[in-house]
Amino acid sequence: MKINEKRLLHDLRHLRSITATPGRGVTRLTYSREDQEARNYITSIAKAFHFNIRVDGIGNILIAPPASRARVLTGSHIDTVIHGGWLDGAYGVISALEVLRTFAENDYPHDAALIIFAEEEGTNFGSTMTGSKFLTGKYGDAQRTTLCDSQGRSLSMLAQEAGLDPAENILPLTGAELMIELHIEQGPVLEENGCDLGIVDTIFGQTTIRVTMEGLGNHAGASPMQYRKDALMAACEGILAAEKAVASDPYHRAVMTVGRINASPDCSNVIPEEVIFTLEVRDSDTERMQQYIDEIEVLLQKAAKHRRVGCRIDPIASSAAIPMTPSVVSSMDRLAREKQLAYRIMNSGAVHDTAMMADIMGTGMIFVPSASGRSHVPQEDTAEEQLIAGANFLLDVLREKAGR
Ligand code: GLV
Numbered sequence: 001m002k003i004n005e006k007r008l009l010h011d012l013r014h015l016r017s018i019t020a021t022p023g024r025g026v027t028r029l030t031y032s033r034e035d036q037e038a039r040n041y042i043t044s045i046a047k048a049f050h051f052n053i054r055v056d057g058i059g060n061i062l063i064a065p066p067a068s069r070a071r072v073l074t075g076s077h078i079d080t081v082i083h084g085g086w087l088d089g090a091y092g093v094i095s096a097l098e099v100l101r102t103f104a105e106n107d108y109p110h111d112a113a114l115i116i117f118a119e120e121e122g123t124n125f126g127s128t129m130t131g132s133k134f135l136t137g138k139y140g141d142a143q144r145t146t147l148c149d150s151q152g153r154s155l156s157m158l159a160q161e162a163g164l165d166p167a168e169n170i171l172p173l174t175g176a177e178l179m180i181e182l183h184i185e186q187g188p189v190l191e192e193n194g195c196d197l198g199i200v201d202t203i204f205g206q207t208t209i210r211v212t213m214e215g216l217g218n219h220a221g222a223s224p225m226q227y228r229k230d231a232l233m234a235a236c237e238g239i240l241a242a243e244k245a246v247a248s249d250p251y252h253r254a255v256m257t258v259g260r261i262n263a264s265p266d267c268s269n270v271i272p273e274e275v276i277f278t279l280e281v282r283d284s285d286t287e288r289m290q291q292y293i294d295e296i297e298v299l300l301q302k303a304a305k306h307r308r309v310g311c312r313i314d315p316i317a318s319s320a321a322i323p324m325t326p327s328v329v330s331s332m333d334r335l336a337r338e339k340q341l342a343y344r345i346m347n348s349g350a351v352h353d354t355a356m357m358a359d360i361m362g363t364g365m366i367f368v369p370s371a372s373g374r375s376h377v378p379q380e381d382t383a384e385e386q387l388i389a390g391a392n393f394l395l396d397v398l399r400e401k402a403g404r
């Protein structure tokens, strides 16, 4: 049994066309008009196949063929970063949908179901894997109102505006035993090593903080350098010190990013009074990640003191490094060897909802290569043959794990 290649590529290309930034990558934020259009596209396909569809108040979707007991979940997310690529998330969702369609057309009895996690990227609220955090009890009612976007709109508000019923219970996943996610690698390892497939053994941990430097706004010409309390210069000094600390990681695993920074009043001839930025650290070792965060907080305070500005640090989100279930990794390893695929077992530097699912069920992840190792940018791509091979491998894994 093989998936329908044309249908897979057609649906992926269709999702690529649903973007708020045509010609400048895929921008499809959870709860946006584009997100609703993509959801409708997928659910209309599911309806045509008479699959059952359930949607919760956060926007997580579960799609199960009528005879399936949804014992094995497979899927990913359809939201993106701003000006992102066409495959991050969408590939795992459309491939899973394609496998379910192939099973249906072949009258293949199974217990698999498609899960689509809401707000994986954290583009709205700065907190990644939001849908799966709700599904696994890490987030509860409080976060529906405390998670707010940059304009102060809460998750509840956005969900309601998107036509979801925020009071709707979180999807019950009783009976689900295993989560298998197919995804693009988003880094260079598979391509550099001539592999078509990766089997993930650990998903990195990620901690994100919000830093506010509070200085003194003043005239950019009339304020001599020695009198200034420049919030942006304090941020620069602190960020560079943090980078130096993480870049010296002896294991070459830890990474640090300041992906969002705002200076106000954001005016060329005014000394920045306030600077707010996010800073995240990731590592395959949770304890080491936390040590870097602790060290960085000290370095940021030191830079603020040196520049005579205030510094406040607020936690945004944190998730531990998560190993995939060893028996799942070894059975995928055996299957890839039997199929004579060029593959390797590897870590995931990116985070994925599957990591959140790990405390309530078994987990496994499959990667396909990312061209030039690029992702979260419009250039994100994977060769068609590799997309097809990855989806067929997912089908084989699901036959083994979910077939009856
Ligand atoms: C999600 O894509 C992440 O790893 O930031």
Ligand code: MN
Pocket (backbone or CB within 6 Å): 077, 088, 089, 120, 183
């Ligand atoms: Mn993703």
Ligand code: MN
Pocket (backbone or CB within 6 Å): 081, 088, 121, 376
């Ligand atoms: Mn992503």
